[in-house]
Amino acid sequence: MMKKQNPQFYEQVTSKLGGETLTKCFQCGTCASSCPVAKLTTRFNPRLVIKNAVAGEKERILVDGPIWLCCSCYNCQERCPQGVEIAEIMYALRNIALKEGHLPKAFIEMASNLMVEGRVVPTSAFTAKRREPLGLPPLKETGIEPLSKILSVTSFSKTVEKAKEVAK
Amino acid sequence: MKTRVGVFLSDCNGEISGILNFGELTSFAEKIPGVVYVRQNNEFCQEEGLKIIKDAIREKGLNRVVVSADEPVTCMVRIGKAVQEAGLNPYLAEVITLREHCARPHQNEPEKAARKAKAMLVAAVEKAKLSEPIDVLKYPVRKSSLVIGGGIAGIQVSMSLAEMGFPVHLVEREPFLGGIAARAVKFFPTDDCALCIGAPSCDLNGITKTSRKCLYRSGFSEIPNVNVLTNARVVGVKGGPGDYQVTVEKKMYPRFPHDYPSIRVVDEQFRKFATEEASKTYPTGQVQTKSETMTLDVGTIIVATGFEEFNPSVVEEYQYGMHPDVITQLELARILDPFGPTGGSLIRPSDRGQPKKIVMVQCVGSRDARWNAYCSSICCMIALKHALIIKEKYPDTDIQICYIDIRSWGRGHEDYYERAREAGVKFVKGRPTEIFEDTEMKKLIVDVEDALLGKFVELPADLVVLSTAFVPAKGTMELAKMLGLELDGDGFFKEYNAKVRPTETKLRGIYICGGATFPKDSPTTALHAGSAALKAAKFMASGEFVKDRRTAVIDTELCGDCEFCPVTCPYGAITMEKLENHIVARIDELKCEGCGICVGTCPLNAIDLRHAKESQILAQVEALTKKDGSMEQIVLAYCCAECGGTALDSAGTDSMEYPANVRVVKVPCTGVLKIHHFLEAFNMGADAVMVIGCKPDGCHYEEGSTRAKRKIELAKKLLESFGIEPSRLEMFHNVYVEGKEFAEEARMMNERAAVLGPLRREIV
Numbered sequence: 001m002m003k004k005q006n007p008q009f010y011e012q013v014t015s016k017l018g019g020e021t022l023t024k025c026f027q028c029g030t031c032a033s034s035c036p037v038a039k040l041t042t043r044f045n046p047r048l049v050i051k052n053a054v055a056g057e058k059e060r061i062l063v064d065g066p067i068w069l070c071c072s073c074y075n076c077q078e079r080c081p082q083g084v085e086i087a088e089i090m091y092a093l094r095n096i097a098l099k100e101g102h103l104p105k106a107f108i109e110m111a112s113n114l115m116v117e118g119r120v121v122p123t124s125a126f127t128a129k130r131r132e133p134l135g136l137p138p139l140k141e142t143g144i145e146p147l148s149k150i151l152s153v154t155s156f157s158k159t160v161e162k163a164k165e166v167a168k
Numbered sequence: 169m170k171t172r173v174g175v176f177l178s179d180c181n182g183e184i185s186g187i188l189n190f191g192e193l194t195s196f197a198e199k200i201p202g203v204v205y206v207r208q209n210n211e212f213c214q215e216e217g218l219k220i221i222k223d224a225i226r227e228k229g230l231n232r233v234v235v236s237a238d239e240p241v242t243c244m245v246r247i248g249k250a251v252q253e254a255g256l257n258p259y260l261a262e263v264i265t266l267r268e269h270c271a272r273p274h275q276n277e278p279e280k281a282a283r284k285a286k287a288m289l290v291a292a293v294e295k296a297k298l299s300e301p302i303d304v305l306k307y308p309v310r311k312s313s314l315v316i317g318g319g320i321a322g323i324q325v326s327m328s329l330a331e332m333g334f335p336v337h338l339v340e341r342e343p344f345l346g347g348i349a350a351r352a353v354k355f356f357p358t359d360d361c362a363l364c365i366g367a368p369s370c371d372l373n374g375i376t377k378t379s380r381k382c383l384y385r386s387g388f389s390e391i392p393n394v395n396v397l398t399n400a401r402v403v404g405v406k407g408g409p410g411d412y413q414v415t416v417e418k419k420m421y422p423r424f425p426h427d428y429p430s431i432r433v434v435d436e437q438f439r440k441f442a443t444e445e446a447s448k449t450y451p452t453g454q455v456q457t458k459s460e461t462m463t464l465d466v467g468t469i470i471v472a473t474g475f476e477e478f479n480p481s482v483v484e485e486y487q488y489g490m491h492p493d494v495i496t497q498l499e500l501a502r503i504l505d506p507f508g509p510t511g512g513s514l515i516r517p518s519d520r521g522q523p524k525k526i527v528m529v530q531c532v533g534s535r536d537a538r539w540n541a542y543c544s545s546i547c548c549m550i551a552l553k554h555a556l557i558i559k560e561k562y563p564d565t566d567i568q569i570c571y572i573d574i575r576s577w578g579r580g581h582e583d584y585y586e587r588a589r590e591a592g593v594k595f596v597k598g599r600p601t602e603i604f605e606d607t608e609m610k611k612l613i614v615d616v617e618d619a620l621l622g623k624f625v626e627l628p629a630d631l632v633v634l635s636t637a638f639v640p641a642k643g644t645m646e647l648a649k650m651l652g653l654e655l656d657g658d659g660f661f662k663e664y665n666a667k668v669r670p671t672e673t674k675l676r677g678i679y680i681c682g683g684a685t686f687p688k689d690s691p692t693t694a695l696h697a698g699s700a701a702l703k704a705a706k707f708m709a710s711g712e713f714v715k716d717r718r719t720a721v722i723d724t725e726l727c728g729d730c731e732f733c734p735v736t737c738p739y740g741a742i743t744m745e746k747l748e749n750h751i752v753a754r755i756d757e758l759k760c761e762g763c764g765i766c767v768g769t770c771p772l773n774a775i776d777l778r779h780a781k782e783s784q785i786l787a788q789v790e791a792l793t794k795k796d797g798s799m800e801q802i803v804l805a806y807c808c809a810e811c812g813g814t815a816l817d818s819a820g821t822d823s824m825e826y827p828a829n830v831r832v833v834k835v836p837c838t839g840v841l842k843i844h845h846f847l848e849a850f851n852m853g854a855d856a857v858m859v860i861g862c863k864p865d866g867c868h869y870e871e872g873s874t875r876a877k878r879k880i881e882l883a884k885k886l887l888e889s890f891g892i893e894p895s896r897l898e899m900f901h902n903v904y905v906e907g908k909e910f911a912e913e914a915r916m917m918n919e920r921a922a923v924l925g926p927l928r929r930e931i932v
Contacts, residue, residue: 028531028572028599032617032624039624047619079485079601081536 009056019092031076044069062097101166111160118142174205174230213243218250225254232296233261257301268820280828291791309410310467319347321682322472328701330393357580409677441509468704474683478533478637485602492517523630530571534637547635552584559591568594638687671700718779719760726774727752733766738870763869764840792831793853801921804854810868811903812860818907826914839872856921
């Protein structure tokens with residue numbers, strides 16, 4: 001199905017912190033060949049993310065979720081001849097996606113864990129037992145209450161709830 | 169002597185009398201103090217009208233003339249000439265245009281237009297009364313040139329000047345002439361030798377128009393008037409336009425300069441590719457290092473220092489300088505040259521084997537914000553040219569060109585692109601991220617995304633050729649300092665105007681051409697050289713340089729040695745010098761262009777312009793802001809005589825209406841204005857003041873418009889502290905095509921003044 005283009009989308013990105021350099025891109029592809037993720041999966045190509053963002057293919061970026069695959073190695077940004085801050089743009093796009101409720105399931109799960117347990121990765125009796133032979137100290141209590149307050153004041157919880165709704 | 173002003177009002181085919189009461193205007197003009205004669209006619213810029221002016225000057229003993237004519241510039245020239253014929257200095261005539269600046273734009277408010285026309289007449293008469301004769305200065309100009317740089321630009325410019333009869337000294341720092349062309353084998357777009365140049369007419373074997381010759385058989389150094397100095401460099405320049413004393417240091421050689429390249433010297437830059445035999449055949453050390461210093465007296469200097477390859481070793485991911493098989497296009501040209509270090513055989517430097525797979529990488533250091541943001545403009549063509557040369561000689565070589573955009577924009581250039589595709593050259597749309605060595609395969613790998621294939625590819629290569637950027641030649645900055653020339657942001661010599669004066673510099677007598685201003689191909693370089701030669705010849709032709717003294721003058725009594733003006737002068741025309749016991753600014757009238765930016769800068773009012781005196785500006789303001797019993801608000805507009813003024817003209821020419829309450833004083837450049845000009849305008853009766861200058865980056869005097877803007881910002885703060893609304897003062901930037909915008913701004917300021925009401929003048 002053809003997805004609708006949003007010609008003004010680039011303005012939304014360039015007005016975001018980190019997204020300012022989006023329109024400098026002239027599609028030379030240095031970022032793409034620099035990208036370790038792009039070489040493993042066709043689902044992510046920084047050049048194409050930028051191209052789509054400029055062209056206004058908003059859904060392709062936000063809903064299909066390639067932006068979440070960037071591993072933030074900054075190789076692309078280091079070698080870009082036009083000073084496009086590619087990794088920063090990925091953050092800006094992630095922020096836009098999150099605002100609009102588009103968050104991949106894995107991230108929703110991590111966020112939920114954070115809200116419930118105060119940790120991104122859940123702990124279990126099994127993981128606790130594995131720590132000692134590795135010489136690691138036992139995990140401390142996280143003190144969920146102050147964290148919950150922070151998450152609620154920063155409307156983190158609300159955003160995640162919205163994302164959960166959208167994901168359904 | 170008492171001033172006797174004659175006023176001449178032209179009706180412009182009834183256009184004025186159709187709107188203004190012409191009779192009333194005439195009788196008004198008669199009553200202006202100082203006016204002794206008023207005459208009206210249909211026109212004053214044709215034969216009949218000009219004769220009336222001339223006769224009146226003679227018969228009525230007029231010593232100042234005010235003419236209202238149409239189309240101000242043409243008329244100004246004609247009237248100036250006529251006035252001169254009648255024995256008056258042309259700068260004693262003041263030309264205004266009631267048609268464009270009053271009747272047409274105010275045709276729907278004739279009463280107000282009439283008041284404005286009267287004010288304009290008074291202003292013009294007052295200005296004329298204060299004007300003084302301006303004489304001309306003549307400077308002798310030596311009829312000889314120095315050309316710096318012996319590449320194709322330098323050769324062509326020398327040849328042209330020599331043929332026009334001007335002795336030329338051509339200084340080249342290398343031991344051979346030809347610059348990059350001497351090393352580039354073949355040139356596009358003709359596919360023939362790079363060193364094939366337009367042949368001089370001294371060829372005794374019958375010159376025809378179709379002739380072009382190899383440099384070595386051109387007899388270049390034998391053309392009368394040409395003095396070739398190779399292995400020489402300019403070490404000092406003294407003097408000024410028309411009379412430079414140039415010190416040149418030349419290393420001595422056993423024989424004559426045109427023997428080159430018959431005296432072999434090793435080109436150290438490319439020595440690394442040479443076979444052992446070649447190294448033996450052409451040993452270094454033949455060059456004697458003893459040097460001789462000479463002084464050359466010339467009238468003009470032409471800079472043709474060209475460009476050189478950017479050193480790509482800073483782009484670390486491409487391995488240049490780390491791996492021997494990563495080379496540049498110019499190095500490849502040397503390898504392909506039958507007279508080059510490899511005798512023309514295509515080798516890869518690491519093992520001298522023949523490369524089967526070649527990858528070229530475009531835009532190395534070009535179009536790259538980290539190194540050179542510009543497109544070097546010729547590298548695409550160089551890559552295509554080299555690919556074709558290789559494909560022709562070694563058809564089984566696999567060539568891939570990694571590109572961002574292929575730019576083959578010139579005549580015949582696209583043909584190279586097409587032929588390259590036909591010859592089987594592959595194009596990969598993508599800029600490689602890095603080049604590395606696969607030690608097992610003993611090959612270089614170019615890691616790139618082919619965007620059109622949508623695929624990541626690792627291209628194996630025996631030889632990688634980097635199409636590097638071209639940057640200003642070594643020593644450009646030192647030479648610029650020596651000559652007092654400016655460089656642009658990329659380090660190339662800055663032209664006087666990038667659009668219309670590409671081979672001139674701010675300094676009269678110094679010209680630039682070829683790659684010294686930006687990377688260029690051969691045809692463009694030839695054009696450039698021709699242009700520079702013509703400009704230099706024009707300057708030298710008459711043997712003297714005539715310039716009227718529409719310049720700034722320093723009142724040494726008032727000058728306080730603050731050294732502001734030398735810094736602000738865009739022409740470097742002001743220096744500080746000791747006068748008796750204090751230091752004062754001195755204007756070099758040869759360099760001064762009369763913009764008045766120094767006037768606007770001087771905190772002690774010690775500088776004035778001969779052609780737009782402070783007293784004249786204020787006299788006009790006074791006349792134009794007088795309310796004469798009317799309750800209407802008055803907006804005073806200071807307009808520069810360049811773009812800002814043309815916006816006013818075009819609004820008038822095209823009858824774009826704006827309020828007659830807007831009165832205009834033209835100044836040479838808005839940079840001449842000081843804060844007191846704004847305050848005085850308010851003091852004298854203006855309710856709002858607007859300033860119209862060129863676009864900030866298009867100011868005819870570079871910084872004037874920007875400086876005016878800054879002063880206005882300051883003046884606004886000052887107004888605020890006086891309790892006056894700062895919005896009464898505004899700066900605008902307009903060009904000729906923006907007459908409509910000017911009219912709009914004038915309306916806006918008029919309305920603003922009406923809304924704010926009359927100014928409480930006692931505060932100022």
